[in-house]
Amino acid sequence: MEYIVEKIGMSRTISVPSTAVTLVKLIDTKVCEVIENRQAIVAYSRSKKMNKSITGMQKKYNLTPEFNKFMTISVANEEAGDLDLSPLNDAKIVKSSFTSKGRGFAGAIKRHGFAGGPGAHGSRFHRRVGSIGNAEWPGRVQKGKKMPGHYGTDKVTMKNEIVSFDAETGVIVLKGAVAGANGSLGKIRIVK
Numbered sequence: 001m002e003y004i005v006e007k008i009g010m011s012r013t014i015s016v017p018s019t020a021v022t023l024v025k026l027i028d029t030k031v032c033e034v035i036e037n038r039q040a041i042v043a044y045s046r047s048k049k050m051n052k053s054i055t056g057m058q059k060k061y062n063l064t065p066e067f068n069k070f071m072t073i074s075v076a077n078e079e080a081g082d083l084d085l086s087p088l089n090d091a092k093i094v095k096s097s098f099t100s101k102g103r104g105f106a107g108a109i110k111r112h113g114f115a116g117g118p119g120a121h122g123s124r125f126h127r128r129v130g131s132i133g134n135a136e137w138p139g140r141v142q143k144g145k146k147m148p149g150h151y152g153t154d155k156v157t158m159k160n161e162i163v164s165f166d167a168e169t170g171v172i173v174l175k176g177a178v179a180g181a182n183g184s185l186g187k188i189r190i191v192k
Contacts, residue, residue: 001087002073002189004029004044007098009182021163022178026170029083031075032061040075042083043067046185088165091190097157098186100179106151159191
């Protein structure tokens, strides 16, 4: 079962020893149509943009104007209506998928974690990549060479243990970190 969530931020438990946790909030989601194999078209509120296709989908599924984003996810529901949250009560481990923070065009040290060169004593090699080619053979730069370039905005999926789930507020406390900025949307999928 999958759920659309919003990352609230990170915190820690008050137990000893303290554990780093991430708070995520369930987004209000309506199941529009169950297709097959527990796959369903769901609607949720996020975008402010409206166009004819969104208006047509809202009319087709009798939705209020705030439900203006659509997605296909696997659900526990057998029919259309409110999303079934009961599987979260027994869930222990989930896989969280978020888009990581974008860092634009980054150098090789930031992007790949290179060590860099010495900082003093006349060294002129600080944060550069260094030589990128080989000798006469193969006479070109090898494919996959770690170089500067676009860094971030990748889909990152990781396993997290559920510390607690509050059904009233829809807040799930996950052990450890999840990718992405606070306020970003992602999905969690129940593993066991």
